[in-house]
Amino acid sequence: MTTPRMLEGLRVTDLTTVIFGPYCTQILADLGAEVVKLEPPEGDSIRIIGTPPVTPLMSPVHLRLNRGKRSVDWDLKSEDGRAAMRRLVETSDIFIHNVRSDAIARAGLDYDSVRAIRPDIVYVHCTGFDQRGPYAGLQAYDDIIQAASGIASLPPRVDGNPQPRYVPMTMADKVSGLHAAYAVLAAVVHRLRTGEGQKVEVPMFEAVASFNLVEHLCDQTFVPPTGPGLYARQIDPQRQPMRTADGYIAIAPYLDERWLRFFEAAGHPEVLADPLLADKALRRRNMSRMYQAAAAILPERGTAEWLDILRQANVPAMRVNDIGDLPDDPQLQATGLFRQRTHPTEGEYLEVRPPVRFSAYDYRDLDHAAAPGQHSEEVARELGVTLAPKSKGAA
Numbered sequence: 001m002t003t004p005r006m007l008e009g010l011r012v013t014d015l016t017t018v019i020f021g022p023y024c025t026q027i028l029a030d031l032g033a034e035v036v037k038l039e040p041p042e043g044d045s046i047r048i049i050g051t052p053p054v055t056p057l058m059s060p061v062h063l064r065l066n067r068g069k070r071s072v073d074w075d076l077k078s079e080d081g082r083a084a085m086r087r088l089v090e091t092s093d094i095f096i097h098n099v100r101s102d103a104i105a106r107a108g109l110d111y112d113s114v115r116a117i118r119p120d121i122v123y124v125h126c127t128g129f130d131q132r133g134p135y136a137g138l139q140a141y142d143d144i145i146q147a148a149s150g151i152a153s154l155p156p157r158v159d160g161n162p163q164p165r166y167v168p169m170t171m172a173d174k175v176s177g178l179h180a181a182y183a184v185l186a187a188v189v190h191r192l193r194t195g196e197g198q199k200v201e202v203p204m205f206e207a208v209a210s211f212n213l214v215e216h217l218c219d220q221t222f223v224p225p226t227g228p229g230l231y232a233r234q235i236d237p238q239r240q241p242m243r244t245a246d247g248y249i250a251i252a253p254y255l256d257e258r259w260l261r262f263f264e265a266a267g268h269p270e271v272l273a274d275p276l277l278a279d280k281a282l283r284r285r286n287m288s289r290m291y292q293a294a295a296a297i298l299p300e301r302g303t304a305e306w307l308d309i310l311r312q313a314n315v316p317a318m319r320v321n322d323i324g325d326l327p328d329d330p331q332l333q334a335t336g337l338f339r340q341r342t343h344p345t346e347g348e349y350l351e352v353r354p355p356v357r358f359s360a361y362d363y364r365d366l367d368h369a370a371a372p373g374q375h376s377e378e379v380a381r382e383l384g385v386t387l388a389p390k391s392k393g394a395a
Contacts, residue, residue, distance in 0.1 A: 005032025015097035023177030029068035043372035068366025073373030087383035098126040120197040130203040145172035149208040157235040238291030246302040248320035265313035
């Protein structure tokens with residue numbers, strides 16, 4: 001007997017674009033939800049990020065974020081497109097979008113309108129800023145949120161370069177997408193218990209600010225503050241990957257006994273003869289000196305030799321991988337994070353599988369990411385709606 005997929009039976013109407021919303025709905029699809037994604041005729045803009053090897057609008061980022069979703073491109077200005085959308089909403093459990101409030105209202109898909117069609121709907125708005133604040137309605141992109149949430153202010157604290165900088169990834173989108181995924185599941189559990197749907201708002205700014213402040217609010221937590229914000233260890237300029245004889249390594253002794261083991265295993269116990277490192281309290285206060293000493297020692301050997309030495313000494317350490325190294329990493333190979341698949345139009349590609357493992361559930365292969373509007377007719381037929389033929393020249 002085949003084990004049901006964990007979210008099997010849940011249907012998601014997905015009007016999200018780029019990364020924030022699609023990352024959330026990809027997680028839901030991986031867990032077994034049926035996701036129907038409405039796209040404009042030209043497709044979600046994520047389809048042009050990266051270089052498609054065969055077909056335009058089938059970018060590598062699209063393949064990564066939209067597997068297992070069906071794509072429809074119904075025209076919501078047309079009578080048949082609106083009818084198809086209404087039927088889809090009637091049969092959906094979750095409605096999720098990242099459209100600005102005024103635009104979604106003009107489309108007749110604001111919360112009150114959708115709830116009138118499906119009273120117990122879990123309605124999720126992925127937005128830039130909480131709609132109760134003065135930033136409501138402002139446009140938000142990853143760079144904007146990294147700036148507003150204090151993320152871009154952190155690199156200067158480390159290296160002294162006064163220029164604020166972004167973390168070089170779409171961190172705000174992905175962090176917010178994870179918040180949206182757990183919020184959806186919490187609302188679904190609430191509906192199972194009470195029969196009630198609800199509106200859920202997931203604002204990027206608040207999500208990323210909260211994420212950043214877990215450690216960096218620090219002594220500003222108290223009223224009045226007992227000290228400054230920022231977790232000192234995280235912004236210590238010495239806390240960086242360190243050069244070895246043939247590459248770079250990350251070490252994380254952190255606990256005092258591990259620092260002692262590090263210098264012993266490295267063959268340099270004399271470092272601890274420094275009067276400023278004479279006891280545990282001093283070592284904690286002067287941790288930068290230990291990082292500096294480690295940075296001077298590590299070039300004596302190659303990375304592989306250091307990893308062997310430090311793992312035997314139970315000191316956490318890892319080589320610094322380039323992005324291109326990850327598919328060949330022995331841990332990721334052994335755990336099956338990457339798998340080669342054959343897309344029906346794009347050919348061979350690497351799929352990055354979900355990282356979370358469940359003892360009672362195994363992920364099944366999902367359909368490959370779709371072309372724009374690939375399932376428009378199919379989904380409409382299932383809903384009992386006949387679409388008018390597209391005019392010549394229409395996408």
